[in-house]
Amino acid sequence: DAGVIQSPRHEVTEMGQEVTLRCKPISGHNSLFWYRQTMMRGLELLIYFNNNVPIDDSGMPEDRFSAKMPNASFSTLKIQPSEPRDSAVYFCASNTGSNQPQHFGDGTRLSIL
Amino acid sequence: GQQVMQIPQYQHVQEGEDFTTYCNSSTTLSNIQWYKQRPGGHPVFLIQLVKSGEVKKQKRLTFQFGEAKKNSSLHITATQTTDVGTYFCAGRRNTGFQKLVFGTGTRLLVSP
Numbered sequence: 001d002a003g004v005i006q007s008p009r010h011e012v013t014e015m016g017q018e019v020t021l022r023c024k025p026i027s028g029h030n031s032l033f034w035y036r037q038t039m040m041r042g043l044e045l046l047i048y049f050n051n052n053v054p055i056d057d058s059g060m061p062e063d064r065f066s067a068k069m070p071n072a073s074f075s076t077l078k079i080q081p082s083e084p085r086d087s088a089v090y091f092c093a094s095n096t097g098s099n100q101p102q103h104f105g106d107g108t109r110l111s112i113l
Numbered sequence: 114g115q116q117v118m119q120i121p122q123y124q125h126v127q128e129g130e131d132f133t134t135y136c137n138s139s140t141t142l143s144n145i146q147w148y149k150q151r152p153g154g155h156p157v158f159l160i161q162l163v164k165s166g167e168v169k170k171q172k173r174l175t176f177q178f179g180e181a182k183k184n185s186s187l188h189i190t191a192t193q194t195t196d197v198g199t200y201f202c203a204g205r206r207n208t209g210f211q212k213l214v215f216g217t218g219t220r221l222l223v224s225p
Contacts, residue, residue, distance in 0.1 A: 035215075043156070043201065043215040056212055091155060099144060099205070101158035102213065 002026070004105035006092050012111045018080040021108045024073055025094030033102060034067055034077050035091040043091075049075065050097075082112045117204050117216040125222040132192050134219035136185040136202035143205050145178055145185045146213065151198040192223045 005024040013019060025032045033048040047057040049069045057067070064083070069075040079086055089109050093102040116139045126132055136145070144163045148156035160169055162178035162185060169176045175188045185202055202216040 042217050045212065045214075048212070093156075099161070099163075101146065101161065102156075104155040104157070107155055 004092055004094050004103055006090075006105035006108050008108060009106060010109045010111075012113065013082060014113050015083055016081045017112075018078065019082045019086075019110060019112075021077040021090050021092075021110070023075045023077070023092030023105060025075070025092070026103055027073070029094035029096050029103070030072070031095050031097060032069060032075050033093040033095075034075070035093065035104075037089045037091060037107075038087075046077070084112045086110065087112050117202060117214050119200075119202060119216040119219050121219055122217065123220045123222075125224065126192050128194060128223050128225050129191050132189040132196070132221055134187050134200050134202075134221075136187075136204075136216050138183045138204050138214075140183070140206055142182050145182075145205075146203045147176060147185075147187055148201045148203060148215075149198050150201065150218075154198075156201060189221075192221070194223050194225055197221060197223050 004026055007022045031050050034046040035043055036046055037043045044059055046059045047067045048055055052069045052072060065079055067077045087110055089107045091104050091107045093104045095102045119134055119136050124132060144161055146161045147159040149159055150156045160176050162176055165182050166180045167178040173190045177186045187200055189196055199218045199220045201218045203213040205213050
């Protein structure tokens with residue numbers, strides 16, 4: 001079975017550019033999560049969706065970050081404009097609902113120069 | 114807001130030694146999950162604990178949930194080099210939607 005699929009795996013871009021990260025959750029999973037991982041701040045929840053609806057976006061750092069889930073099989077996390085402090089590994093995860101294990105994708109390693 | 118701290122931050126052991134990581138929450142949890150992240154990898158679910166005082170075992174790994182449901186521990190008996198990685202606990206509060214708060218993680222290094 002396919003797991004959570006994220007793209008790209010690596011992204012290097014200059015500050016000020018728009019960055020779009022993509023995620024395909026596991027089929028049948030109705031909850032999707034975006035996390036950011038850094039050495040300094042650890043693993044932080046940015047936003048999560050339930051049945052394609054954003055439930056909690058309190059972890060989104062600022063207005064430069066936005067996330068969408070237009071359908072059950074696709075989500076994007078966009079940063080515009082990007083800044084060097086956005087450099088991190090961004091993970092997408094999905095599960096079938098409350099109290100269920102979260103399945104993580106391989107992550108996108110983002111470097112903003 | 115809710116905070117979940119883990120100690121130690123880092124531990125280096127010789128293969129065959131035991132290892133324990135402790136997880137402490139500032140608030141009472143409804144349940145707690147444990148994940149393992151290999152270097153360069155992504156977090157992988159290990160187990161979930163729900164009941165006060167619950168103890169679960171997976172081969173050499175023993176997981177415990179505190180009586181007050183504010184702390185948890187993971188103990189590995191006779192570590193192996195395959196145990197290398199960072200271990201995270203993740204807790205969910207009694208209230209609110211299914212938001213998990215991940216702990217700070219304990220990085221384990223095992224030397225052969």
